[in-house]
Amino acid sequence: ETGVTQTPRHLVMGMTNKKSLKCEQHLGHNAMYWYKQSAKKPLELMFVYNFKEQTENNSVPSRFSPECPNSSHLFLHLHTLQPEDSALYLCASSLRSGGDTQYFGPGTRLTVL
Amino acid sequence: AQTVTQSQPEMSVQEAETVTLSCTYDTSESDYYLFWYKQPPSRQMILVIRQEAYKQQNATENRFSVNFQKAAKSFSLKISDSQLGDAAMYFCAYTREGSGNTPLVFGKGTRLSVIA
Numbered sequence: 001e002t003g004v005t006q007t008p009r010h011l012v013m014g015m016t017n018k019k020s021l022k023c024e025q026h027l028g029h030n031a032m033y034w035y036k037q038s039a040k041k042p043l044e045l046m047f048v049y050n051f052k053e054q055t056e057n058n059s060v061p062s063r064f065s066p067e068c069p070n071s072s073h074l075f076l077h078l079h080t081l082q083p084e085d086s087a088l089y090l091c092a093s094s095l096r097s098g099g100d101t102q103y104f105g106p107g108t109r110l111t112v113l
Numbered sequence: 114a115q116t117v118t119q120s121q122p123e124m125s126v127q128e129a130e131t132v133t134l135s136c137t138y139d140t141s142e143s144d145y146y147l148f149w150y151k152q153p154p155s156r157q158m159i160l161v162i163r164q165e166a167y168k169q170q171n172a173t174e175n176r177f178s179v180n181f182q183k184a185a186k187s188f189s190l191k192i193s194d195s196q197l198g199d200a201a202m203y204f205c206a207y208t209r210e211g212s213g214n215t216p217l218v219f220g221k222g223t224r225l226s227v228i229a
Contacts, residue, residue, distance in 0.1 A: 033216065042117075043204070043219040056216060088156060098211040099146050104158035 003027065004105035006091050012111045013081065021076040021108045023091030031097035032074040034066060037088040037107070049074060050097040081112045115140045117207050119220035126195045127228050133180075134190045134223045136205030144210035147181065147188045148217070153201040161203070164188065166210075192225075200227045 034046040048056035049068040065077040094100040126132035149161040164172045205220040
């Protein structure tokens, strides 16, 4: 596969569930990002990882827990979410975290019941 | 803080015609990058075009071109010979140059409809 992939593409979960979103990039990039896209809102940056180190946490609630085991993989662990967390979660990667073009995955559509 | 403003929530264009989407931004930086991304109904965010602020020449990619006015902090996207496949949300985005953390700042988007 090429580019940035995300699994699952769709996820429905209850407020007490624990689930994880996965992102993988096949571009040899060193920076990876999680964004949240809600209806009628601009894309919101959640987390940035640069060479596996978290360099940005944009005031995200602790019920979202990122993990970056290597430069190619990024996870978003979810637990005790709220209905307002329902959104499209987009993963992106770039060669470096300063000014380079970001390439996006197809997103995971999350619905919290 | 940097901001990106897209003042047109929706636009429409006849097939084969030309349309221009507006974007303005606010920054105190001198070195930065501007992007237009397209998000079709599939939700995949696709890069359309990229502009380096230090370049005076406007970027072009086939039917897509930009009008970059640095002094006015304006970055509009022109789509020529519009096709049905161009129908999508278009997002303008900004990031500054830097060796550290410089994430993208997005506008709210413009929904483009293409009329056959």
